[in-house]
Amino acid sequence: MSVLLVLLIVLGIGFVGFFIGRRRAGAQDAGKVKVHSRAHYHGWWVFLVSVLPAVLFIAIWSAASSIYLERSAEASLPAQTAESVVASRSLALGMVQGIADGLDRLDPAEMQNLPQSYGELRSLLGSKGVALASEGQDYMIPIAQRWHSGAAVARTIGAGIAFALAIAGLIFGLSGIHPRARARNNVERVVLWGLLAASTIAILTTVGIVFSMLFQTINFFSVVSPWNFFFGTVWDPRFADAGAGATAGQFGLIPLLAGTLYIALVAMLFAVPVGLFAAIYMAEYASPKVRSIVKPLLEILAGIPTIVYGFFALVTVGPFLRDLSAAISGGPGFIMAQSVLTAGLVMGIMLIPFVSSLSDDIITAVPGTMRDGSLGLGATRSETVKRVILPAALPGIVGALLLTASRAIGETMIVVLAAGVAARLTVNPFEAMTTITVKIVNQLTGDLEFNSPQTLVAFALGITLFFLTLAMNIFALYIVRKYREQYE
Amino acid sequence: MTDTMLNSNVAAIDRPVRRDIGIKRRYAAERRFRFYGIVAIAIGIFFLFALLFSVISNGYTAFWQTTIELPVKLDEKVIDPNNQRASNPNVLMTANYPVLVRNALAEKLGVPLTNRPAMRDVSKFVSDGVRNQLREMVVANPSLIGTTQTIPVLAGADIDSAFKGQFDLDVDEANRKVSDQQVAWMKTLSDEGVMKQEFNTGLFTYGASSRPETAGLGVALIGSLYMMLIVLALALPIGVAASIYLEEYARKSRLTDIIEVNINNLAAVPSIVFGLLGLAVFINLAGLPRSASLVGGLVLTLMTLPTIIIATRAALRAVPPSIRAAALGLGASKTQMVFHHVLPLAAPGILTGTIIGLAQALGETAPLLLIGMVAFVVGYPTTPMDPATALPVQIFMWANEAERAFVERTSGAIIVLLLFLAVMNIAAIILRRRVERRW
Numbered sequence: 001m002s003v004l005l006v007l008l009i010v011l012g013i014g015f016v017g018f019f020i021g022r023r024r025a026g027a028q029d030a031g032k033v034k035v036h037s038r039a040h041y042h043g044w045w046v047f048l049v050s051v052l053p054a055v056l057f058i059a060i061w062s063a064a065s066s067i068y069l070e071r072s073a074e075a076s077l078p079a080q081t082a083e084s085v086v087a088s089r090s091l092a093l094g095m096v097q098g099i100a101d102g103l104d105r106l107d108p109a110e111m112q113n114l115p116q117s118y119g120e121l122r123s124l125l126g127s128k129g130v131a132l133a134s135e136g137q138d139y140m141i142p143i144a145q146r147w148h149s150g151a152a153v154a155r156t157i158g159a160g161i162a163f164a165l166a167i168a169g170l171i172f173g174l175s176g177i178h179p180r181a182r183a184r185n186n187v188e189r190v191v192l193w194g195l196l197a198a199s200t201i202a203i204l205t206t207v208g209i210v211f212s213m214l215f216q217t218i219n220f221f222s223v224v225s226p227w228n229f230f231f232g233t234v235w236d237p238r239f240a241d242a243g244a245g246a247t248a249g250q251f252g253l254i255p256l257l258a259g260t261l262y263i264a265l266v267a268m269l270f271a272v273p274v275g276l277f278a279a280i281y282m283a284e285y286a287s288p289k290v291r292s293i294v295k296p297l298l299e300i301l302a303g304i305p306t307i308v309y310g311f312f313a314l315v316t317v318g319p320f321l322r323d324l325s326a327a328i329s330g331g332p333g334f335i336m337a338q339s340v341l342t343a344g345l346v347m348g349i350m351l352i353p354f355v356s357s358l359s360d361d362i363i364t365a366v367p368g369t370m371r372d373g374s375l376g377l378g379a380t381r382s383e384t385v386k387r388v389i390l391p392a393a394l395p396g397i398v399g400a401l402l403l404t405a406s407r408a409i410g411e412t413m414i415v416v417l418a419a420g421v422a423a424r425l426t427v428n429p430f431e432a433m434t435t436i437t438v439k440i441v442n443q444l445t446g447d448l449e450f451n452s453p454q455t456l457v458a459f460a461l462g463i464t465l466f467f468l469t470l471a472m473n474i475f476a477l478y479i480v481r482k483y484r485e486q487y488e
Numbered sequence: 489m490t491d492t493m494l495n496s497n498v499a500a501i502d503r504p505v506r507r508d509i510g511i512k513r514r515y516a517a518e519r520r521f522r523f524y525g526i527v528a529i530a531i532g533i534f535f536l537f538a539l540l541f542s543v544i545s546n547g548y549t550a551f552w553q554t555t556i557e558l559p560v561k562l563d564e565k566v567i568d569p570n571n572q573r574a575s576n577p578n579v580l581m582t583a584n585y586p587v588l589v590r591n592a593l594a595e596k597l598g599v600p601l602t603n604r605p606a607m608r609d610v611s612k613f614v615s616d617g618v619r620n621q622l623r624e625m626v627v628a629n630p631s632l633i634g635t636t637q638t639i640p641v642l643a644g645a646d647i648d649s650a651f652k653g654q655f656d657l658d659v660d661e662a663n664r665k666v667s668d669q670q671v672a673w674m675k676t677l678s679d680e681g682v683m684k685q686e687f688n689t690g691l692f693t694y695g696a697s698s699r700p701e702t703a704g705l706g707v708a709l710i711g712s713l714y715m716m717l718i719v720l721a722l723a724l725p726i727g728v729a730a731s732i733y734l735e736e737y738a739r740k741s742r743l744t745d746i747i748e749v750n751i752n753n754l755a756a757v758p759s760i761v762f763g764l765l766g767l768a769v770f771i772n773l774a775g776l777p778r779s780a781s782l783v784g785g786l787v788l789t790l791m792t793l794p795t796i797i798i799a800t801r802a803a804l805r806a807v808p809p810s811i812r813a814a815a816l817g818l819g820a821s822k823t824q825m826v827f828h829h830v831l832p833l834a835a836p837g838i839l840t841g842t843i844i845g846l847a848q849a850l851g852e853t854a855p856l857l858l859i860g861m862v863a864f865v866v867g868y869p870t871t872p873m874d875p876a877t878a879l880p881v882q883i884f885m886w887a888n889e890a891e892r893a894f895v896e897r898t899s900g901a902i903i904v905l906l907l908f909l910a911v912m913n914i915a916a917i918i919l920r921r922r923v924e925r926r927w
Contacts, residue, residue: 188823192737198729199738202751202797205790209761212768274528281525298532303913305851307880308543308902311887315895316542349535356532380514382521403756410758412854413880417887437760437854444767444858462764466757473756477749 003062006159007055010166014051017170021046025177037184045183046173048190054166058158065154070097073147078139095136099125099144100151102132116141209466216459223453224251229460235423235434237443237454251457253464255423259340259433263419264408266344266429267351272401274348275355280385282356283363295357302353310417313346314338318418321345325430335430336420343419344429347411351404358400362393362480395479402476406469412437436461543906547899553688553701554643554651556614556677560592561636562626573630580630585622589614589641596682597673609670615642617702642690643683645700645893650674651683654892665892691900695866696877696885700893703886705901707865711781711876712850718785718872719792719849724842726789727796728831734797735804736826755794762791763855771859778860779875787859788849795848799841803834836923843916847909853880879905 022043029035074093102125103111115121118136125132177183221229232252278298282291318337326333335341366389374384390397420432421442443458564571567583590611591601599606618641625639626632642648646665649655651674661668677683694704738744766787770776776783807830815825856862861881869876877885883905886898 184821188821191823192733195729195733195737198726199731199733199747201726202730202747202754202793205754205765205793206750208769209757209765212765212773213761216768274531277525277528278532281522281529285522285525294529294533297536298529301532301536303847303909304539305853305880305905305909307851307853307883307887308539308906311883311898311902312539312542314887315546315899316538349532349539352532352535380518382518383514385521406756407758410760412758412760413884416854417884437758440760440764441854441857444763445860445862459764459768462761466761469756469758470753473753474749477752 003058003155006058006155006162010051010054010058010162013054013163013166013170014047017046017050017173018043021174021177024174025183028177028179033179035179036182041183041187042177042181044187046170046177048187049173050166050169052190053169054162057165058162061154061158061161065151065158069147069150069154072150073097073100073143076143076146092137092140095132096140096144096147098132099136099140100147103144103148114141114145210463213459213463213466216456217463219451220453220456220460224457229253229457233425235439237457249454251453251460253436253461255425256434256436256439256461257464258425259419259423260409260435260437262429262433263340263344263347263415263435264405266340267347267408268401268405270345270348271351271355271404275352275404276359276397278352279356279359279363283360284381284385284389295360298353298356301349302357304350306350306411306413307417309346309350310413310415313342313414313418317346318342336432338418338420338432340419340429340431340433343415346418347408347414350411350414351408354404354407355400358403359393359397362396362400363389365396366392395482399476399479402472402479406472406476409472410437410465410469412441416441436465440465543899543902546895547901547903549652549654550691550896550900550903551688552652552685553690554648554683555640555686556593556643556683557638557640558589558592558596558682559636559638560588560622560641562622562633563588563591564634567626567633573633577627580627581623583623583626585619585626586611586614586616588622589618597676606669609667609673612644613647613670613673615644615701616699617642617697620702640686642701645891647674648701649892649896651678651685654896688900691897692904695868696864697866700889700891700897703894703897705879705882705904707868708877708879708882708901710868711784711861711865712879714781714869714872714876715785715788715878716846716850718782719788719846720842722786722789723792723796723845724838727793727842727845728800728838730793731797731800731804732826732831735801736822736830751794751797754790755798758854759791759852760854760858762787763858765790766855766859777873777875779863779865779877780873781861781869781876781878782872783859784856784861784876784878785872787855788852791852791855792845792849795845796838796841799844800834800838803837803841804830806837807833836919840916840920843912843919847912847916850912851880851905851909853878853884856881857884879908 022039025035025037025042026039029039070093073096077092077096099121103114105125106114110124115124116138118138118141121141122132122136229251230253232250233254234250234252235255236250238249278294282295286294318339321335321339321342322333322337324333325335370388370392371384374388375381379387415435415438419434419438421434421438422432423434423439424431426433440458440461443454443461566587567585568579570579573579590607593613594601594607594610597610599610601607621639621641625637643651646655647670650657650666650671655664655666657664657666657671674683690702691704692709693706694702695707697703734744734747738747766783770783770786771778811829811833812825815829816822820828856878861877862885863875863877865875865877879901883898883901886894886901889898
């Protein structure tokens with residue numbers, strides 16, 4: 001019996017409980033005693049007490065039983081796997097699990113005379129649409145069989161207990177129905193716990209991000225020293241054949257960090273003046289009509305997915321800059337199609353609306369009295385902007401620029417398509433450099449073996465990126481918040 | 489008299505020369521400053537239109553596809569030379585269908601079958617996709633064997649590009665992808681009305697293919713649809729529940745403070761980090777399959793949650809306290825007040841935020857690359873656990889292909905994506921205008 005079916009039946013029991021409970025509560029409302037809760041609250045309370053414990057049990061039971069089965073299968077793996085064809089125990093375990101899952105598709109007759117050689121079993125399962133790895137061994141079949149039958153037993157026991165819990169809950173809930181029962185308060189308490197649980201998901205996500213990356217990063221640092229990672233100047237991970245054990249690669253962060261910061265710098269050099277001037281014009285000069293047209297137009301730029309910018313850089317901007325440089329120099333172009341300049345320029349276009357709308361908000365938040373005072377003393381508008389408004393808005397603008405910069409650093413698709421993959425240190429913006437995000441994508445796409453440093457390094461890069469942007473964001477939010485309080 | 493007095497005064501009191509406070513210079517600076525602002529806005533808008541122009545001019549042709557109507561003789565001697573199809577159905581699967589089409593085309597063009605160089609040009613004229621097309625036809629209805637059927641076959645990718653006028657025919661013949669002979673054939677066939685451009689339904693129905701003319705967005709559209717449904721089903725209830733708690737119930741405490749800061753930070757975490765989370769937690773730890781739209785949906789849910797929470801909290805805050813006071817005053821419990829009164833009034837704002845969050849999720853690429861959605865998936869995924877791709881990921885994969893016809897397809901796919909996003913955003917704007925209430 002599959003978990004989904006069990007869940008559906010439990011839900012069914014719950015709904016039966018809801019209707020019986022509602023009817024029974026309604027029947028008790030004869031007008032003699034003042035009822036505490038309306039009938040449907042009694043119904044929902046019966047539903048909750050019969051469904052919630054059962055669902056919780058199912059979740060815990062299925063997690064626990066699968067861990068138990070995996071442990072016992074691992075224990076029964078023969079010791080020699082380390083030296084045999086299959087590289088590691090975890091890989092062998094994965095194959096056994098694959099077989100055990102595949103056995104679900106066989107009918108009882110086929111289970112009775114299961115082929116005991118791996119080759120036959122593989123072709124049998126292949127005909128059922130289950131693809132197995134080619135290098136499996138015969139000894140895996142009995143282990144998989146035990147796993148399979150163990151899982152079936154666990155599911156049956158689990159389903160039985162879940163149904164018992166649901167029905168017990170149903171009876172308990174129904175027996176508790178009387179006119180003065182505080183069903184509404186009970187239901188509302190459960191709802192409140194549900195709301196609290198939903199709001200902790202945000203924290204769980206952050207914790208998940210940090211821990212998942214931290215574990216892999218620690219694994220990575222057990223192979224490559226942190227010193228070599230953080231201060232190494234050569235990036236040459238050398239993809240080894242899976243399982244060959246050759247790990248001699250160099251994982252230097254410096255070239256990637258330099259590329260990331262350089263491209264972000266070029267992007268900011270383009271986006272900040274354009275965005276800031278656009279914001280100033282819209283806040284201080286533009287008529288409401290112009291503003292109502294221009295602001296949405298610029299915000300369209302923010303709604304375009306970054307992959308589209310990447311394609312724009314790849315197909316239009318890169319070749320254009322290359323041809324332009326070729327026309328200027330008269331010979332071969334000095335700007336490469338994939339270069340820091342291309343990626344930075346296109347990323348800058350993407351950032352314009354961030355800079356402009358964030359700064360626009362901050363500039364309009366400067367109190368009108370300051371503006372009027374300056375204009376009244378005879379300053380021109382531009383002098384007012386330069387001498388009064390910008391200094392007053394400066395902390396907020398700095399915060400906005402930090403937020404924008406953190407976005408530039410974490411941007412992925414534009415640089416994947418436009419910046420190139422060669423990790424080198426150069427100061428020439430016309431050459432290709434690469435970034436942290438590009439390397440994360442490079443290391444994790446395609447076939448991967450999970451425990452090689454070539455893969456794990458992506459998590460070390462990821463956690464570096466995470467803390468880099470986190471620091472910038474927290475600092476920026478702190479500044480923005482502090483600044484806002486100043487005028488409120 | 490006054491005049492003389494004034495004159496004498498001017499002479500007497502040596503009036504100070506008016507100090508040069510640089511009015512001219514200052515006004516020039518003012519004009520310059522204003523001009524910079526206009527230039528900045530112009531730059532922004534220029535790039536917006538450059539981008540849209542580049543995509544549309546490259547991509548609008550992708551919605552048309554060149555087809556050739558050919559009378560193809562389904563020759564039994566080619567399909568099933570030994571007459572085994574009754575005993576061995578595999579014969580029909582492995583038969584050499586392209587030869588049939590090639591011969592039919594050669595006959596049409598009057599090329600002798602023995603002229604090998606010309607026949608090579610002929611076989612490049614039609615797409616290799618005819619193999620599948622004819623196989624499906626014949627397997628579905630074996631009685632067609634031996635008859636002659638008029639079927640529309642797709643032109644090859646280069647011929648398609650040439651027919652759309654995307655190749656410069658003045659280039660030396662050796663340096664371009666179509667021969668003069670093929671160009672001449674194109675002319676005869678299109679004069680006859682046999683070769684024409686039709687609306688490219690294949691762009692929306694085909695799965696992955698290494699041949700541009702049979703590559704389509706079918707799998708990607710279904711994958712994206714699954715992911716959007718998952719995001720909607722998970723992120724909306726969780727986001728609304730979290731916002732209700734934070735906005736209506738939570739007392740100011742350290743826990744709620746942490747949650748607040750957390751949500752603001754999550755909104756600014758680079759999207760690729762969510763991909764790493766998905767890889768480590770959903771695939772490695774929970775053992776969900778790689779490339780599945782379920783995992784993609786979960787990752788996008790976590791990414792979209794902060795957007796929805798921030799929008800929902802703003803919508804809840806916009807409901808005036810008088811509503812809450814009135815509900816409580818009439819004896820509603822706090823939960824009834826929130827769910828019966830505040831939430832329905834905040835619903836339009838919540839919906840707007842949700843649509844914008846979904847639009848963001850639809851265009852997101854980076855995290856999906858890490859959970860293996862860069863996959864060559866030919867068949868439609870039937871459940872969210874099957875391998876699939878997504879619309880932006882398909883764009884990424886096509887963008888890495890070199891052929892001219894793929895540039896066209898990529899731009900076409902981008903147009904499709906942008907249209908979806910435009911529809912969603914316009915819906916959000918209309919919803920906001922229509923239903924928004926000013927208190």
